[in-house]
Amino acid sequence: MARQVTPRDRLRYRFDATLSRGTIGVIAWLGALTVVVVLIAGIAVWLLGIRTGGEERTGFIEGIWLNLMRAIDAGALGGDSGWTWRLIALVVTLAGIFVLSILIGIISSGIESRLEELRKGRTLVVEQGHTLILGWSPKLHQILTELEVANANQRNPCVVVLADRDKVAMEDEVRARAGDGRRTRVICRSGSTSDAADLDLVRPEHAKSILVLLDEASGDPGVVKTVLALLSIDPDLERLRVTAEFEGQTSATAIDRATRGRMGIVVSSDVIARVTAQVCRQSGLSLVFQELLDFDGDEIYFQDEPGLLGAAFGDALTAYEHSAVIGVRDAGGVVTLSPSLDRVFGEGDQVIAISADDDTVRLSGPVARVTTAGVASEPAIVPVQEQTLLIGWNGLGPTILGELDRYVSPGSRVRLLVDPTQLAEPVELPAFGNTAVDVIEMDTVDGAQLEAQINRERYDQVIILCYRTGDTAMDDARALLTLLQIRQATQQEGPNASVRLITELLDVRDVELARVANPDDFVVSERLTSLMLAQLSENNQLRGVFADLFAAEGVELVLVPAERYGLTGSEMGFGDVVAVARERGHVAVGVRIVSAAVEGGLAGGGVLFNPPKARRFAFGEGDQVLVLA
Numbered sequence: 081m082a083r084q085v086t087p088r089d090r091l092r093y094r095f096d097a098t099l100s101r102g103t104i105g106v107i108a109w110l111g112a113l114t115v116v117v118v119l120i121a122g123i124a125v126w127l128l129g130i131r132t133g134g135e136e137r138t139g140f141i142e143g144i145w146l147n148l149m150r151a152i153d154a155g156a157l158g159g160d161s162g163w164t165w166r167l168i169a170l171v172v173t174l175a176g177i178f179v180l181s182i183l184i185g186i187i188s189s190g191i192e193s194r195l196e197e198l199r200k201g202r203t204l205v206v207e208q209g210h211t212l213i214l215g216w217s218p219k220l221h222q223i224l225t226e227l228e229v230a231n232a233n234q235r236n237p238c239v240v241v242l243a244d245r246d247k248v249a250m251e252d253e254v255r256a257r258a259g260d261g262r263r264t265r266v267i268c269r270s271g272s273t274s275d276a277a278d279l280d281l282v283r284p285e286h287a288k289s290i291l292v293l294l295d296e297a298s299g300d301p302g303v304v305k306t307v308l309a310l311l312s313i314d315p316d317l318e319r320l321r322v323t324a325e326f327e328g329q330t331s332a333t334a335i336d337r338a339t340r341g342r343m344g345i346v347v348s349s350d351v352i353a354r355v356t357a358q359v360c361r362q363s364g365l366s367l368v369f370q371e372l373l374d375f376d377g378d379e380i381y382f383q384d385e386p387g388l389l390g391a392a393f394g395d396a397l398t399a400y401e402h403s404a405v406i407g408v409r410d411a412g413g414v415v416t417l418s419p420s421l422d423r424v425f426g427e428g429d430q431v432i433a434i435s436a437d438d439d440t441v442r443l444s445g446p447v448a449r450v451t452t453a454g455v456a457s458e459p460a461i462v463p464v465q466e467q468t469l470l471i472g473w474n475g476l477g478p479t480i481l482g483e484l485d486r487y488v489s490p491g492s493r494v495r496l497l498v499d500p501t502q503l504a505e506p507v508e509l510p511a512f513g514n515t516a517v518d519v520i521e522m523d524t525v526d527g528a529q530l531e532a533q534i535n536r537e538r539y540d541q542v543i544i545l546c547y548r549t550g551d552t553a554m555d556d557a558r559a560l561l562t563l564l565q566i567r568q569a570t571q572q573e574g575p576n577a578s579v580r581l582i583t584e585l586l587d588v589r590d591v592e593l594a595r596v597a598n599p600d601d602f603v604v605s606e607r608l609t610s611l612m613l614a615q616l617s618e619n620n621q622l623r624g625v626f627a628d629l630f631a632a633e634g635v636e637l638v639l640v641p642a643e644r645y646g647l648t649g650s651e652m653g654f655g656d657v658v659a660v661a662r663e664r665g666h667v668a669v670g671v672r673i674v675s676a677a678v679e680g681g682l683a684g685g686g687v688l689f690n691p692p693k694a695r696r697f698a699f700g701e702g703d704q705v706l707v708l709a
Contacts, residue, residue, distance in 0.1 A: 150173045151173065211227060212289070304335065346612050362639045535576075
């Protein structure tokens with residue numbers, strides 16, 4: 081039989097419902113209890129005719145006031161006289177002590193709860209014009225470093241980070257990695273990047289740019305869900321400037337189509353694989369990419385230039401004293417790097433140039449017409465058979481091998497040394513058209529085994545990849561130990577005394593440690609991707625530039641030996657170097673002076689982007705010209 085609901089049950093239900101409202105409900109009940117006690121005591125004093133102080137009877141209002149004072153202040157009880165009044169005052173005082181004790185506890189608990197809420201990072205961000213970073217990854221700290229440089233001329237710059245991590249832990253890690261002197265404020269909030277309510281806390285519609293980072297745990301599905309959450313705020317991406325990082329090309333292509341190309345997209349594995357493959361071909365090229373992508377130094381700008389209307393692209397190459405022209409952005413927004421030298425600037429076209437600042441991209445004089453009919457392009461480089469030693473393995477491996485396969489002729493071989501104890505799954509390789517891969521399982525930090533493998537035959541390049549076990553410090557430590565032993569083995573007399581050595585490191589801080597072994601080049605995967613993401617967050621027009629520069633069939637940055645231009649042993653201005661390269665159909669954007677780098681005259685391995693056209697260089701053995709080809 082169902083229980084009958086009594087009036088007491090109804091009263092208890094309403095009481096519980098009031099308490100469930102939180103602190104306000106409890107304070108309201110305490111206030112009501114205090115009022116009831118004071119009223120009852122005041123009525124008792126008035127009805128009993130008690131004289132609380134003096135000869136006259138205490139009135140009703142006076143009795144309520146006196147009892148209220150004793151409820152608030154227990155010390156007022158000592159001056160009372162008359163046992164009837166003392167007993168009433170004692171009861172009121174005890175009730176007041178009870179109420180005040182609970183009230184103090186509630187206030188203390190409320191303050192503690194509020195502090196805990198602040199520590200959880202669940203409060204609204206009221207910033208405007210901030211950079212919003214959604215997600216957490218090792219790339220974050222490098223991105224913050226680059227944004228600090230980019231915001232050097234900004235007033236009160238701010239970066240907001242939303243990630244599914246503890247707010248205090250995020251802030252501690254950011255402070256620990258930032259060091260002193262950072263002007264950019266970093267505000268952290270905890271929450272799901274794909275939850276609309278959590279996104280509302282960081283106000284993405286008021287951010288100047290949004291970066292969606294790839295989380296190793298959630299992968300591409302997590303990025304896709306975050307992008308969909310942003311699309312629910314701005315379906316056409318007319319207000320939100322979004323740049324997202326993906327691990328694989330499939331998800332990136334799908335999102336690019338869904339957003340009709342309005343998002344900046346970086347596929348980290350493709351970028352690193354293509355840079356690694358290009359670095360294998362040319363020593364020093366990794367320094368070139370880092371110089372191009374960071375904010376310290378010259379950057380890429382787009383500029384309207386009416387003075388170029390009707391001129392050919394080749395005419396513009398020497399027309400800018402302090403800028404290196406690299407391409408054209410037409411009126412429809414299509415970017416073309418290193419177009420045909422005869423390509424004529426039309427209405428609405430913009431020049432793309434590498435320069436110190438946007439106000440330095442300006443013509444230095446009249447545009448000289450250049451005849452390009454007799455320009456002879458460099459003959460294509462014929463691929464040759466190559467031998468590659470690949471040590472270590474991760475998800476980038478198949479893409480790197482695929483990129484290397486594009487540069488070599490049939491009959492090339494790759495010997496892959498891999499430690500199966502460091503892998504979650506066995507190595508699976510696709511079929512390559514030009515390259516055969518031999519997989520050898522061994523301890524890849526065993527010096528004796530590594531020396532035996534390096535001395536088996538001559539290699540054109542040695543690539544060391546990090547295992548991805550989830551412990552970045554340990555993975556880098558294994559790569560560094562392998563690097564040291566390979567360098568020691570190649571310094572001895574043998575077929576690989578001058579082999580090219582490329583090392584992947586996950587943490588940019590470990591680069592200084594790797595320089596002890598003096599490898600020819602580094603490919604720091606997190607750094608390169610971080611630099612590109614930071615650049616796109618500041619200027620989304622660079623999407624077309626990076627798409628052309630890092631596409632499989634796009635243009636490439638090439639370090640051409642100075643002797644191929646007949647420059648060795650001569651001294652000339654960089655403007656003349658640009659003109660000489662133009663005669664071969666190349667777009668020169670810089671130089672690499674190895675002799676000056678050795679003597680300490682140039683930083684960054686001797687790489688110099690966009691020197692003034694009047695600056696003169698004495699080209700010696702090993703010096704190179706950096707061109708787009």
